[in-house]
Amino acid sequence: MNHYANLAELEARALSLAYGRTPVIDTLDMTLPPGRVTAIVGPNGCGKSTLLAGLARLHVPGAGSVLLNGDDIQRLPARTLARQLALLPQQASAPEGLTVMDLIRFGRQPHQGWLSQWSADDRQAVHDALAAADLEDLAERPLDALSGGQRQRAWIAMTIAQQTPLLLLDEPTSALDLGHQIEVFELVRRLAGGGRTVVMVLHDLSSACRYADHLLALQGGRIVAAGPPNQVVTTDLVRHLYGIDCTLIIDPDTGAPLLGNIRRAHPSSA
């Protein structure tokens, strides 16, 4: 699966995003490390999902720009962008009655046209996606009949079939129980191993530390920390982001920081 020789580079330059007149992201600069998993974390309402929407061109910037390999994504044709960047939004909804295979096939749409509806490449990509997400046995099942974790893997498989060097996931594990979360995270790790750049918005700092190579901590529409989890996660950062005190422990098996003894921050220490 390692056919992303040209890693895509996505960066934000002085990016500002707003809903109406309410600014959400404020002149933000960042570059995503190619071929790595980046997690965007922060408290509720800090603009995580908005930033992701901006990176995926769902949200038109008020100022600044998002550059994909140096080109402003606002100027790229929609299909060209869809071949470079795949997005899995939160609570994606599908029409009734689709099977897993059907859903994944929709991921090929950016590569197809009216007169090239099913090429050898399409078939290969769909089968690769099924294999990558470990869904081969479920290909003919209706989506409605899957468990939450399986359904989320099917959605991710759709974005895999898109064969983009960039993959943006908005809270891919929300509403999943722990076992299903791990299913999804391990799939994400495998994808990054195959050379894709993955960005995911997460609300759980511990999972972010465990599964991301790079952390972007957002607070009030600005980046307050960026870097590998074991370097940037400090008790100060946790207090600043979530208003809680904790003890940081290093996971002996993975080296990822863990949060222990969590309690509400004392007002004087804040």
Next chain:
Amino acid sequence: MRIALMRIAECLPAWRWRRPQGVARPFIVLSLLVLLAGLASVLLGAGEVGPGRAIAVLLGGGDAEARFVVGSLRLPRTLIGIAVGVALGVSGALLQAMTRNPLAEPGLLGVSAGSAFAVALALLLGASAATLRVSAAQLGALVGCLCVLSVVRMRGVGSDPIRLVLAGAAFSALLASFTSLLLLFDQRAADEIRFWVIGSLSGRRIDDLIAVLPSLLVAGVIVLAIARPLAALALGERVASGLGHRPARVRLLVILAVSLLVGAATAIAGPIAFVGLVVPFAARALAGPDIRRALWLCVPLGPLMVVSADVLSRLLVAPSEMPLGVLTAICGAPVLVAVVRARRMPTL
């Protein structure tokens, strides 16, 4: 849940025993406005009797034609307008409180359509006496109400105000096409029904009003009796039973009152939509969410809307007349949209 219940119950006495205050002044102002509208309705018309001649009649003079027009046409019409307005306004407020749905309205939910269908059926079967028509209308309204109630009790639908309205619209449309079917069968009934079915106050006699008066009075007594439990029901069924009310009985009484009121109004004036939506909407805007205060204001607001709409319907396209239902729809639809738009729902 229990704790939440107790918390609410603790807060309750504070407002439970408060007199409906702050309503007296708007009530009086609105009643004066109703009087003004009534006066306009008596003085103005599409015909040749102008305000001058009508005033002469009111002062005890006037010519024979003017006396006939004012005494036998416009005065009954005005009184009927007042009765219809009260009935529709109050029944709208009752339905909205019972279903806890700001869009519940006899016209939109199909209660009026049920009533109209029953009347059309009765006329087709040869009924002509006014009282018979009234009981048919009330029976139809009752069936319509029960349909609404059973829909509200269905899971998922009752909690979604907009779906309820859609179901009501579908139900009304269905009944309306059944009514049109009936009209095809019988030319005589068709002629009698066709204008009535649009909803209008023109050509109604004072006898019609007298025929429905008893049921209006009964409905009024019921409303007075259930106002307080209904206010508790607005907080939810469990809270209401926690406060010692019996939701099932309250609901039954509400349905009875609404059937009597809507049936009476429809029997006289035909189905008139949107009055039951606009009036409680305005009453809530003036009096706040407490149903008892809103109910008081519905009493003058209903006639105000119906009588003024009726006056306008005579003047706008004089010398011909516009059906009253057209005007209420033109006023009511924007309110409908406003209510729907005002209910913020999460979007992404």
Next chain:
Amino acid sequence: MHDRTLDIPQLSDEVRVPAPPGSWRLAWRWPVAEPRWASVLVERRSVIANLLLTVVLLLSSLMYLAVGSVVLGPLELLAVLRGEGDMVAAFMVHELRLPRLTAAWLTGAAFAVAGCLMQTLARNRLATPGIIGIDNGATAFAVASVVGISVSLAPPAMALMGAATAAAITFGLAVGGGTRGYRFIVAGIGVGAVFGAITQLLLARVGIDTANAAYPWTIGTLNARPANAMVVLAVGLAIGLLLAMWLSRSLSLMRFSDAVAQGLGIVIQRRRWQVLTVSVLLTGLAVAVAGPVGMVGLIGPEIARSLSSRRGVPIIGSALAGALVMVLSDLVGRVLLAPIELPVGIVTAVVGGPWLLWILLRPASRNLV
């Protein structure tokens, strides 16, 4: 054969690509200089559904031609269609029933495709033009042109303007709420009520004769069908169907949530406008012929969806099913209470109303298209 495979192996691969389950794949070499392969997939289930609908439509059309005040036997009908048979029967079929049948086909297909497009656009099967007030807008304007409110535009043009106006108001009011959910539909019901009231108002202003002339537009019937409106509708339907087919690949993505569709390369705003325009065009033109028979826009796509594959949006299926519903409804309306003729609008309302209620009230209601 073997040699060819050796020469250009990748091309041979393209021919042999197996189709995904449930579909047939047609592949051919593109006759241009550069060797390029074209491939088209057809859903097996949709093909079968469309064939089935076509057969049923043809059979009911033959019945439509045969049955009426004078009933023709199968052989008689065949003779008449071949240009033989007696004069009366020939006149009956060619001059009366055939044009009416054509009108039923055209309006049924137009209403159903318009409904299917609007449902997909709003991602709600209740959001048909009839329910969100577009029919009523078209009707009000068409009636205005008939009762002669100082305009000399033909009914089709007026109906189109009315449909566009109603659509503009409904969508304008829904701004902020978006085109999703029930809120938008209730706004449409309000708009429809206002236009319905305006129609009544227009009828109340004019004399009884003019009102009778405009009456068909208020109830929906195939009795009136102005000839020029038929021609305009036929042309409009041809264009509309082509546009809808062209949009169909985007349409199948528009059933997903917006973010998914955009992520797959759809410029959603532009597509919405295109879909809305086609839907409004078809609705306006169909109303100019038959009046508001909006229920067909609900029933037709519903039938098509239940028969066709779930992968796509059944444009052709909707057109066929809509025509079928219209033909059958009008047949029932003509025959059921003969000599009284039931307007087709009433028949479809009586059939479609309970269906609508069922969609709304059934337990576990799924309202996504």
